[in-house]
Amino acid sequence: MKVTVSRKAHFNAAHRLYNADWSDARNAIVFGKCANPNYHGHNYELIVSVNGEIHPETGFVMDMKVLKKLIENEIEEKFDHKNLNEELKEFRTLNPTAENIVVVIWNILRPKIDDKLALSITLYETPRNFVEYSGE
Numbered sequence: 560m561k562v563t564v565s566r567k568a569h570f571n572a573a574h575r576l577y578n579a580d581w582s583d584a585r586n587a588i589v590f591g592k593c594a595n596p597n598y599h600g601h602n603y604e605l606i607v608s609v610n611g612e613i614h615p616e617t618g619f620v621m622d623m624k625v626l627k628k629l630i631e632n633e634i635e636e637k638f639d640h641k642n643l644n645e646e647l648k649e650f651r652t653l654n655p656t657a658e659n660i661v662v663v664i665w666n667i668l669r670p671k672i673d674d675k676l677a678l679s680i681t682l683y684e685t686p687r688n689f690v691e692y693s694g695e
């Protein structure tokens with residue numbers, strides 16, 4: 560009997576989307592307002608979901624206190640109130656799109672969570688735009 564448990568989290572961060580190999584005009588067409596050279600912010604919402612068997616002794620799939628702390632220490636500390644392009648080494652050469660951010664977050668959390676549990680992450684960049692990654 561497998562159950563999914565999820566924890567929501569939040570961070571604010573600035574970014575700029577651009578491809579250094581392209582002209583400013585092409586960047587503006589492809590990335591729109593997100594290509595603004597002076598950066599802009601988003602209120603990112605994160606849902607971290609863990610799927611696995613219910614442990615017979617605790618009745619938990621995963622202790623939510625542990626998951627909460629893990630997200631605080633590994634994600635919120637690292638991403639909140641940061642300029643992603645300038646301050647996170649992961650995005651020095653990687654465009655900080657929602658797609659790339661969700662993969663980076665998954666790669667940070669995956670080694671910290673029991674191998675027997677499946678990990679899936681949903682990242683909202685705006686209330687209407689969101690991406691999901693499960694490591695495939």
Ligand code: NI
Pocket residue numbers: 574592593599601
């Ligand atoms: Ni943007």
